[in-house]
Amino acid sequence: xxxxxxxxxxxxxxxxxxxxxxAASGNIFSIYVxxxxxxxxxxxxxxxxAITSSSVTNYQDSVKGRFTVSRDNAxxxxxxxxxxxxxxxxxxxxxxxxxxxxxxxxxVSKRALDVWGQGTxxxxxx
Numbered sequence: 001x002x003x004x005x006x007x008x009x010x011x012x013x014x015x016x017x018x019x020x021x022x023a024a025s026g027n028i029f030s031i032y033v034x035x036x037x038x039x040x041x042x043x044x045x046x047x048x049x050a051i052t053s054s055s056v057t058n059y060q061d062s063v064k065g066r067f068t069v070s071r072d073n074a075x076x077x078x079x080x081x082x083x084x085x086x087x088x089x090x091x092x093x094x095x096x097x098x099x100x101x102x103x104x105x106x107x108v109s110k111r112a113l114d115v116w117g118q119g120t121x122x123x124x125x126x
């Protein structure tokens with residue numbers, strides 16, 4: 001089984017910074033894309049930023065220049081550095097992994113698509 005565990009959310013004032021982390025656990029060989037989505041109250045879940053195993057990145061326009069996504073392939077971890085936070089960044093942030101190659105308890109190689117973490121709340125407020 002593959003699991004994603006996020007950390008780093010919390011309350012921050014406008015203009016402040018936070019760093020989110022997401023670690024994938026399991027007998028993982030590789031992960032193609034890791035990324036961050038967010039969902040604000042009453043809104044749909046949306047992509048914030050994503051990064052491939054070869055470090056190609058993609059950002060939502062509203063976070064360009066403020067957020068930076070990075071990853072540690074060896075440890076199957078993805079980070080989201082969030083600077084100049086605004087109240088409209090308030091949301092539950094979810095980690096996502098797509099194209100996860102791993103070995104299950106039976107030793108058989110498998111591929112998981114669209115794995116989600118449990119979410120971490122980011123609140124930007126004075």
